[in-house]
Each structure stands twice: as structure tokens, then as C-alpha cells.
Amino acid sequence: ETGVTQSPTHLIKTRGQQVTLRCSSQSGHNTVSWYQQALGQGPQFIFQYYREEENGRGNFPPRFSGLQFPNYSSELNVNALELDDSALYLCASSSRAGGSYNEQFFGPGTRLTVL
Amino acid sequence: AQSVTQPDIHITVSEGASLELRCNYSYGATPYLFWYVQSPGQGLQLLLKYFSGDTLVQGIKGFEAEFKRSQSSFNLRKPSVHWSDAAEYFCAVGASNTGNQFYFGTGTSLTVIP
Numbered sequence: 001e002t003g004v005t006q007s008p009t010h011l012i013k014t015r016g017q018q019v020t021l022r023c024s025s026q027s028g029h030n031t032v033s034w035y036q037q038a039l040g041q042g043p044q045f046i047f048q049y050y051r052e053e054e055n056g057r058g059n060f061p062p063r064f065s066g067l068q069f070p071n072y073s074s075e076l077n078v079n080a081l082e083l084d085d086s087a088l089y090l091c092a093s094s095s096r097a098g099g100s101y102n103e104q105f106f107g108p109g110t111r112l113t114v115l
Numbered sequence: 116a117q118s119v120t121q122p123d124i125h126i127t128v129s130e131g132a133s134l135e136l137r138c139n140y141s142y143g144a145t146p147y148l149f150w151y152v153q154s155p156g157q158g159l160q161l162l163l164k165y166f167s168g169d170t171l172v173q174g175i176k177g178f179e180a181e182f183k184r185s186q187s188s189f190n191l192r193k194p195s196v197h198w199s200d201a202a203e204y205f206c207a208v209g210a211s212n213t214g215n216q217f218y219f220g221t222g223t224s225l226t227v228i229p
Binding site: 004007041042044045047058090103104105106107108109111 | 219
């Protein structure tokens with residue numbers, strides 16, 4: 001069973017640029033959530049995708065957007081990067097069926113640095 | 116609104132000593148509760164979870180946690196800490212009314228001294 005994978009591992013961008021982060025969910029999982037973890041903080045929920053549609057969003061501006069593909073992998077896109085976007089971005093996959101909820105399995109994260 | 120509080124930012128214990136990490140949550144319904152551990156530069160690993168049933172749950176690496184509804188708490192315990200337990204620990208609550216969205220505490224950093 002393959003776990004959650006994320007790419008790239010590290011990324012350096014400058015202010016105003018755009019970035020795309022990728023996540024492959026664990027086998028059998030149909031839900032992907034994205035979190036931002038600033039240094040010294042707990043992860044903050046960005047949004048969740050279920051069956052290719054956004055299924056909940058945290059307090060993040062519209063320049064944070066995402067996609068989920070038919071194979072349940074996902075992308076997080078951030079436009080007009082700001083210095084405060086520097087963080088570890090975590091992807092988590094889970095299985096949602098019949099209204100039941102299960103734990104989320106996290107990937108190793110992508111460390112984004114905005115200069 | 117849902118929230119999680121971890122009152123202890125940093126805890127230092129001696130190897131072999133017992134450990135208790137505190138977690139308090141705010142949520143109107145029955146919560147789904149989790150403890151995760153994060154080593155430096157790594158993702159989050161699930162230690163244990165509570166969905167329903169027995170309020171004392173066992174997890175991996177010898178950890179356990181007890182759900183106390185009256186105190187809105189879900190404290191993590193370990194009877195004897197090992198040096199390899201040094202890491203950041205996060206408590207999280209899952210909000211059933213918003214799918215699998217998790218709310219995390221700010222974490223407790225654990226240092227283990229010989």
C-alpha cells in the first residue's frame with residue numbers, strides 16, 4: 001500500500017509568483033485535504049476535495065485554489081505569492097464513504113519559501 | 116466554533132519518566148479526536164484516535180489518551196518516555212459537520228533528557 005506522497009519536497013519562489021504543489025493520495029482514499037503549517041504553529045486547514053469538488057474551505061483567500069483529479073490526486077495552486085505564504089504545506093488523504101469519517105493520513109509536506 | 120487548545124508549549128521530561136500532554140477542545144457535538152506526532156521536517160504521524168465507545172484509547176508507541184467529555188479534554192499519556200519520543204505533538208479535532216476538516220492545536224514540543 002502506497003502512502004501519501006507530495007512533490008516537490010522544497011521550493012523557493014519570489015513574491016508575486018505562482019506555485020503549484022502536488023499530492024498523490026493513499027490507495028483507496030477519495031478525499032484530499034490541504035493544510036498550511038507556518039513555523040512553530042499547528043496546521044491550518046486550507047480546503048478539502050471530495051470526488052473532484054471542493055468540500056469545505058478554511059479562512060484562506062481565493063488566490064489559494066485547488067484541483068482533484070479522477071485518480072484522486074490533487075494540486076494546490078497559490079497565486080500572487082506573499083512572504084507570509086512561506087510554510088510547510090501538508091496534504092492529507094482519507095476515505096469517506098456513506099457519511100462515515102476516518103482518520104487522515106498525511107504526506108511529508110512541501111516546504112515553500114517565498115523571498 | 117471548533118478549536119483546540121494545547122496549554123503547554125514545551126515540556127521537558129527525563130527518559131523513563133511518565134508523560135502527560137494536555138489537550139482541550141471546543142466543539143458542540145461529539146468530536147472526533149486525534150493525536151499526531153511530528154518529527155523535525157516531517158509530516159504528521161497518527162498516534163491514536165477517538166471516535167466513540169471506550170473513552171480510554173490505546174495507540175502506537177505505547178501512548179494512550181483518555182476522552183473526558185465533562186472536561187472537554189483528550190490528554191495524551193505515556194508511562195515511560197524514551198529518547199526517541201522527542202518531537203512535536205499535535206492534538207486535533209475533526210468536525211463532523213464539515214466533513215473531514217481538522218482543527219489542530221498549536222502543538223507541544225517534547226524534549227527528553229537522559
